[in-house]
Amino acid sequence: MPAVGTNVIRKEGAEKLCGRAKFIDDLSFPDCLHGVTLRSTIPFGRIKKVSFDPSFPWDECTVATARDIPGKNAVQHIETDQPLLVGERVMHPMEPILLVAHPSRQKAYEALRHITVDYEEYDPVLTPEDSVALKAVLRAPDNLFKDVRIDKGDIAAGFAAADIVVEGEYRVPHQEQAYIEPNGMAAWLEPDGTLVAKGSMQCPYYVHKALMLLFNLPAEKVRVIQAVTGGAFGGKEDYPSVIGGHAALLAWKSRRPVKIIYDRPEDMASTSKRHPAVVRHRTGLTRDGRLLAQDIDVLFDGGAYSTMSPVVLSRGAIHASGAYACPNVRIRARAAATNSVPNGAYRGFGVPQTLFAAELHMDRIAEALRMDPAELRRRNLLREGSSTATGQVLRHSVGAADALDACLRRSRYAQKRKACAAWNKRSRNPTWRGTGLSFAYHGAGFTGGGEVFYASKAGLALDADGGVRVLAASTEMGQGEATVFAQIAADALGVPYGWVETETPDTSKVPNSGPTVASRTTMIVGRLVERAARQLKAELEEAAGKVPKSRPAWLKAVRRFLDGRPSREVICQYERPPGQQWDEKTYRGDAYGSFAYAAVVVDLEVDKLTYEVKVTRVTTAFELGRAIHPLFAEGQIIGGLTQGLGYALTENPVYKRGVMVNPHFTDYVIPTSMDAPPMDVVLLEKPYEHGAFGAKGIGELPNDTPAPAVAAALRQATGRWFTELPILPEKICKALHDDKL
Amino acid sequence: MTINFEVNGARRIFEGDPFKRLIDVLREDFALTGTKEGCGEGECGACTVLLDGRPVNSCLIPICQADGHRIETVENLGIPERLSALQKAFLEEGGAQCGICTPGMLLAAAAHLKAGGKADDLSIRRALGGNLCRCTGYQHIVKAVQKAAKAPRKPRRKKA
Numbered sequence: 024m025p026a027v028g029t030n031v032i033r034k035e036g037a038e039k040l041c042g043r044a045k046f047i048d049d050l051s052f053p054d055c056l057h058g059v060t061l062r063s064t065i066p067f068g069r070i071k072k073v074s075f076d077p078s079f080p081w082d083e084c085t086v087a088t089a090r091d092i093p094g095k096n097a098v099q100h101i102e103t104d105q106p107l108l109v110g111e112r113v114m115h116p117m118e119p120i121l122l123v124a125h126p127s128r129q130k131a132y133e134a135l136r137h138i139t140v141d142y143e144e145y146d147p148v149l150t151p152e153d154s155v156a157l158k159a160v161l162r163a164p165d166n167l168f169k170d171v172r173i174d175k176g177d178i179a180a181g182f183a184a185a186d187i188v189v190e191g192e193y194r195v196p197h198q199e200q201a202y203i204e205p206n207g208m209a210a211w212l213e214p215d216g217t218l219v220a221k222g223s224m225q226c227p228y229y230v231h232k233a234l235m236l237l238f239n240l241p242a243e244k245v246r247v248i249q250a251v252t253g254g255a256f257g258g259k260e261d262y263p264s265v266i267g268g269h270a271a272l273l274a275w276k277s278r279r280p281v282k283i284i285y286d287r288p289e290d291m292a293s294t295s296k297r298h299p300a301v302v303r304h305r306t307g308l309t310r311d312g313r314l315l316a317q318d319i320d321v322l323f324d325g326g327a328y329s330t331m332s333p334v335v336l337s338r339g340a341i342h343a344s345g346a347y348a349c350p351n352v353r354i355r356a357r358a359a360a361t362n363s364v365p366n367g368a369y370r371g372f373g374v375p376q377t378l379f380a381a382e383l384h385m386d387r388i389a390e391a392l393r394m395d396p397a398e399l400r401r402r403n404l405l406r407e408g409s410s411t412a413t414g415q416v417l418r419h420s421v422g423a424a425d426a427l428d429a430c431l432r433r434s435r436y437a438q439k440r441k442a443c444a445a446w447n448k449r450s451r452n453p454t455w456r457g458t459g460l461s462f463a464y465h466g467a468g469f470t471g472g473g474e475v476f477y478a479s480k481a482g483l484a485l486d487a488d489g490g491v492r493v494l495a496a497s498t499e500m501g502q503g504e505a506t507v508f509a510q511i512a513a514d515a516l517g518v519p520y521g522w523v524e525t526e527t528p529d530t531s532k533v534p535n536s537g538p539t540v541a542s543r544t545t546m547i548v549g550r551l552v553e554r555a556a557r558q559l560k561a562e563l564e565e566a567a568g569k570v571p572k573s574r575p576a577w578l579k580a581v582r583r584f585l586d587g588r589p590s591r592e593v594i595c596q597y598e599r600p601p602g603q604q605w606d607e608k609t610y611r612g613d614a615y616g617s618f619a620y621a622a623v624v625v626d627l628e629v630d631k632l633t634y635e636v637k638v639t640r641v642t643t644a645f646e647l648g649r650a651i652h653p654l655f656a657e658g659q660i661i662g663g664l665t666q667g668l669g670y671a672l673t674e675n676p677v678y679k680r681g682v683m684v685n686p687h688f689t690d691y692v693i694p695t696s697m698d699a700p701p702m703d704v705v706l707l708e709k710p711y712e713h714g715a716f717g718a719k720g721i722g723e724l725p726n727d728t729p730a731p732a733v734a735a736a737l738r739q740a741t742g743r744w745f746t747e748l749p750i751l752p753e754k755i756c757k758a759l760h761d762d763k764l
Numbered sequence: 765m766t767i768n769f770e771v772n773g774a775r776r777i778f779e780g781d782p783f784k785r786l787i788d789v790l791r792e793d794f795a796l797t798g799t800k801e802g803c804g805e806g807e808c809g810a811c812t813v814l815l816d817g818r819p820v821n822s823c824l825i826p827i828c829q830a831d832g833h834r835i836e837t838v839e840n841l842g843i844p845e846r847l848s849a850l851q852k853a854f855l856e857e858g859g860a861q862c863g864i865c866t867p868g869m870l871l872a873a874a875a876h877l878k879a880g881g882k883a884d885d886l887s888i889r890r891a892l893g894g895n896l897c898r899c900t901g902y903q904h905i906v907k908a909v910q911k912a913a914k915a916p917r918k919p920r921r922k923k924a
Contacts (some may be wrong), residue, residue, distance in 0.1 A: 032855055039863030040851040042798015042838035046864065049797035201898050203802040203810050204864040253800070253864030254898050287803040499864030501899045658858045658904055665901035688807035688896060696889040696902040 026379050026510040026520035027090055027716045030069030034505040034525060035251070047207040047222045047250040047294055050169035052280035055209070056085065056124035057282070061138055062293060063109065063118040066362035066681035067159075068145035070120065077135035084134050085124040085277035092272060094239030098264050099232050104162075105328035105365065107237055107268045113142065114161065115327035115364050116682035117293040119265070124273040124281050133623055147362035149681055151301070151324040154359035161327070161360040168325045169333035171340040173354040173412050173610045181316025181351030185307025189388045193304075193380035195730075197683070198297035198669075200369050201693045204253020205290040206262055210270035211280035213246075220271055221248040224263035225255045226538035227496050228526045233264035249528040252500040256666070257368030259500070260540055261293045261330045271729025276456040284524040292688030293369030295330055296676065298323040299356065301379035302343070312392050312399045314349035317412075321356035321377055326365035327681075332358040332601040336365075337470050339373025341413055341614045342727075344580055345381035346423055346464035347400070348409040361683035368540065370663065371726035375466060375670060382461040382731030383746065386738065395429055395733065400462050405618075415613045420711040420719065423620040424675060429464055429705050430622035434642035436460060439626060443739055446568075454628040454637075457737025462622045463727040466615025467720030468543040471605040474547060474597055474616070480534035481548050482555035482594035483512055484526075485563075489578045491516065493525040493552055494592065495536040497544045502722060503655035504544050511549050515556030517570040518577070534594050536620040542720025545651060546616070547597065552738045554595040562591070599712040617711045619719040620646045623664065623677045625732040626700075629740045634752035634759075636672055636737070637696075643728070644705040648719035657704045663725025664702060675749050769830045771796070771811035772840040789827045790837060798838035798867045802896070805826035812868030813837050818896070819875045838867035841874065849915035850874055850908070857902045861899035869895045873909045883913035894898035 031526050038044040075081060089096050089108040097103035097108060109120045120140065124130035148158050154166045182188065208222030220230055234245045247267070247443055252259065266283055273281040285293075293739040299324050307316035321343055325332040340356035343433050356377075389396040405411065407421045431437070436458060443456040468474050493512050499505040505525035507634035513520045526533055536548045549623070563570055567580035583592060605612040623643040639666055650656040673692040677685045685691050711718025743758040767778040771794060776905055786865035790796040790813070799822055801830040802810035807823040813822045814836040842848040847855065850873060869892060888909045889902065897905065 030858075031857075033858075033860070035863070036855045036860055037844035037851075039849060039860050039866050040847060040854055040870065041842060041844055042796075042867045043844070044863050045797070046800070048801070154852075202862070203808055203862075203896060203898055204800070204862070252862065254862040258896070260922045287805070323923070503861075513865060514828075525921070588897075654904075658861060658900055661901035661903050662861065662899045663901075666898070687805060688803050689805065693896060693898065694901075696892040696906065699889075699902045702901065702903055 025514050027514045027651050027686045030190065030652060031506060031510060031520050033503065034509060035499060045249040046204055046253050048207060048284045050209065052209060052211060052282065055280045055282055056126055056273065056277055057128035057131045058122055058270055058281045060122055061100050061120045061135050061271060063113040063116055063120055065113055065142050065144050066116050066149065068113050068142045068144040069111060070109060070140060071143055072141040073121070074139045079134060079137040083125060083130070085273055087122040087272045087276045088171065091276050091339065094237045097236060097240030098268060099236045100261050100264065100330050101333055102329045103236070105330065107265065107272070111718040113634045115362050116680060117364050119269065122269050122273050124277055130699065146306045147361060147681060149361055151322050151359040151361060151481045154324065154361050155357065161362065166328045166358060166360045168358040169336045171337055171346035171356040171610060173340060173352065175412055175414060177613050178316050178318055178351045178353040182307040185315045186310040187391060188305065188307045189391050190305045191384045191387055192746065193302045193383060195376045195379055196299050196748055197366065197725055198369055198674055199676055199691055200296070202254030202256060202258055206266050206294060207284035208263060208267045209280060209282040210267065210271045210274040212278060217244050217246055218271055218275070218649045219248065220267045222250050222267060223252045223259055224249055224262060225498050225500060225540060227498070227530050229538055230264050230267045230532045237268050238271065238275065247530045249353045249498050252498060255500040256370040256713060257540070258294060259634045260368040260538060261434065273734065287688065288686040291691065293364060295365050298325065298332070298335060298366040298373065298376065300376040302377055304380060304384045306384065306388060308392070310387060312394050312402050314347055316351040317344050317349045319343045319354045319479065321354070323358040324361050324363065324366060325358040326361060326363045328365045330365045330367040332366065333469060335373040336370065339377045340412040341470065342374045343377035343381060343706035344412040345378065345385065346405050346462055346620060347403040348405055349403070352412045354412060361680065361681065366651060370666065371723045373604055374540065374723065374727045375667065375730065378463050378727045379730045379748065383734050386735045387744065394653050396460055397436060398603030401427060404713065405464065411614065411735065412418040413614045414611045420617055420648055422707055422709040423464065425645045425707050426620045426646045429707060430624055430642060430644035431646065432702060433705055434624035436624050454630055455740040456628045457736035457738065457740030458626050459732040459739065460622065460624050461728050461732035461735065463724060464618040464620050465542060465724035465727055468547045468616050469541050469543060471607055471614055473508055475599050476536045479548060479551065479597045480594050481536035481538035481551040482534065482588045482592060483552065483559060484592045485559060485581060486590040487581070489581050491518065491523045493523065494533045494535050494594065495548055495552065496528045496530065497536050498539040500526050500539065502659060503652055504539065506695065507545055507651050507655065508549060508552050511553050512556045512676055515553045516560050542722040542724070543580060546714040546720040549596045553715045558595070558762045559593045617648070617715055617719050619648065619721045620723050621724050621728055623728040623732050625729060625736050627733065627736045627740065629737070629755060634755040636752070638668055638700040640700050641702045641729070643656045643702065644707060644708040645721060646709055647721045648711040648714050649717035650706050650710050650719050651716060653706060656706060659700050659722055659726045660704050664729050665699045667726045668733065670748060671733040672749055673698070675751060704745055765828065767827050767831045769832065770834045772836060777828055783826040785823055786813070786825040786827055786830055787822040790822060796837050796839055800864050800867060802864065809872065810865050810868045810894060812871045814871055814875055817875060817878065819872045838870055841870060850877065850912040853908040853911040853915065857911055858904040858907035859900065865895060865897045869897065869905060877913055883910050
């Protein structure tokens with residue numbers, strides 16, 4: 024029976040359900056020390072002096088500073104601008120200055136209170152606007168981590184031909200990933216000198232590369248192992264290289280295992296988040312709603328160091344025009360340095376910011392044209408043969424129109440809009456109601472030439488005991504990687520799902536299949552697993568005839584095939600599909616192998632007394648190529664939409680002097696079971712020929728859609744445009760009362 | 765100070781700081797690491813255990829308050845070879861993704877069902893309102909609890 028397309032049981036599910044799955048803080052190590060971090064309390068300045076209280080028993084502690092780093096004091100992300108520990112210059116609040124380890128976690132924290140830091144403070148740059156105005160130079164010459172320009176057609180001619188021009192400005196804040204397991208990492212030295220780090224992470228080979236640079240070690244002397252990871256959502260893409268470096272440095276100095284586990288406030292205040300952004304649109308159209316020109320300006324607050332900002336910005340910029348075909352497009356996108364905690368990866372990776380602007384702007388255009396928002400979208404939607412802002416011509420698996428129509432039908436969008444309008448006319452009703460639509464697309468896999476550059480490898484091993492193990496560095500973090508890879512391998516090899524296991528990512532055992540990011544795991548890495556399994560099948564068939572169906576016959580065939588070898592590994596490497604091209608200099612070409620498409624309709628009501636917003640239903644249709652595991656796909660979609668609703672309505676990170684001042688679940692409010700509405704998910708399949716069994720990546724797409732649909736629904740409910748997130752009750756109250764003054 | 769209490773049906777004695785948090789006693793002194801810490805301030809519910817059958821945040825309970833009481837943790841619900849109906853429903857309905865909120869979520873749900881709580885959507889959502897999950901959006905969890913509510917209360921023993 025094929026496994027692909029069915030809801031097989033989660034591989035690691037029973038362990039998780041019985042409390043047996045070992046997250047990093049569940050593991051104990053002999054003679055382990057607990058590491059803690061002394062952090063800067065100012066946004067910008069210079070350390071003059073660090074003093075240690077002589078009455079504290081420092082001989083019980085290991086203290087590590089930048090001077091103890093044997094290699095380069097730099098965290099390897101895309102660049103190496105971020106130091107592991109402050110040398111002298113402080114660039115943001117919560118910046119790590121030194122590390123303390125002690126056998127007791129409590130004592131380690133106590134030690135921090137006996138250290139005093141004297142600073143010379145500089146005037147900080149706290150907004151991206153101040154940064155691009157060069158209020159101070161944080162990063163020569165222009166304070167920019169990246170400056171993207173996308174040009175298509177002739178923008179001036181487009182505006183000249185337009186009957187109508189609509190302008191708008193949109194603002195979005197930080198967003199915290201809010202995985203329930205905080206960041207944590209352990210490190211130790213093996214007797215042979217190998218440096219080992221184990222912990223909660225998305226990208227073992229990122230940490231591996233970072234440790235090589237920090238400790239000046241060759242690849243084979245560094246080993247990185249993923250522990251069971253309690254949610255990540257991008258928040259464990261770049262940061263584990265920092266905390267992993269810290270744990271490793273303390274282990275290196277103390278010669279003992281060291282564990283660093285952040286508590287919630289430290290995790291929220293000091294790790295990277297979604298970039299805040301300001302997006303401006305100027306759009307020219309014909310009277311009947313055809314897009315003629317889109318002029319878009321995007322400005323991201325990158326924080327103090329580059330982390331992932333260049334690629335987050337790049338993805339945000341490419342998606343900034345929305346899922347529409349427009350002949351003339353100009354996009355300028357910049358990510359600027361500020362003296363705030365660095366921002367980085369969060370599920371959606373730049374797109375929730377720019378799509379909020381693009382989609383809400385479509386609603387404002389529809390209103391200016393007196394046109395139905397769904398009809399305006401339908402007229403401009405990407406179709407087979409359309410070309411995107413980068414000039415990518417979409418040839419296959421373009422399910423945009425299908426997704427829009429399916430969602431409109433399923434949600435009864437048109438009837439609901441009418442019903443809401445009727446409800447809102449009755450002044451005695453206790454609420455206002457609204458229904459809003461948005462549409463999104465999300466490119467799967469790395470942007471542009473990223474997949475070619477990384478040339479990922481993955482495959483599988485067939486062992487003498489008849490076991491099949493998928494070998495990849497892609498991590499299971501709840502999304503279902505271990506299960507989905509086993510499904511793909513089982514079907515491609517022609518064996519039952521139960522015969523295949525997915526190896527835990529460990530750089531000493533698995534090839535580098537690249538980071539677990541960018542909605543690339545199922546589509547790109549899954550495809551490598553599929554190819555390797557087909558190759559292994561061919562080898563098996565050559566040696567032993569047909570792949571046997573019964574276990575005894577299988578074991579016999581495996582023995583004959585292996586012929587005394589302990590196992591056979593087949594590893595495949597990424598190959599660019601024919602015809603795909605990308606020019607990084609001009610931002611022209613095929614930005615992604617393929618896009619997945621989604622429409623969402625949000626129904627909500629606003630309490631007339633408290634201005635609280637209750638989302639009553641979300642309906643969505645996703646065109647995802649092929650659902651390898653429909654239940655998991657639905658789980659990804661519902662989970663992502665819920666994060667998107669939080670972004671729209673409740674998640675309000677308050678920043679003062681470059682740092683989040685509400686780093687708790689008490690005052691940073693993520694949706695609870697009472698806030699999350701019932702959701703109706705429609706899956707549509709238009710297989711993508713270069714994805715595993717036709718699959719396209721959809722991990723991030725659900726985060727892109729809810730916020731603009733919420734704002735559109737609130738427009739209908741309240742008659743006001745809310746162009747800045749989050750849309751809190753007090754903001755609605757103010758908008759309604761300002762008019763009356 | 766000596767604390768006498770019951771953990772998963774076994775009598776336990778704890779000697780030490782009476783203000784040590786229940787979660788730390790369970791994890792550090794009794795190696796019951798199924799109970800997770802997500803926030804340490806009673807907001808996320810990942811550390812939920814049952815105290816005399818009622819769900820509590822074990823990060824907010826000093827061990828002295830457990831003296832003479834009965835504690836149940838996720839380890840008491842079932843083992844991979846013999847899952848409870850609730851665990852099985854979570855597995856089949858996609859109620860667990862990353863797994864960090866799962867032990868607390870299961871215990872909150874188990875308490876709701878055991879107390880005869882209703883199986884409608886709103887009642888279950890209310891019962892789980894103190895347990896944050898960032899992966900699932902809750903819908904599959906609610907479905908799983910509904911499914912378990914319909915299942916026979918105790919798994920049938922297989923006849924030899």
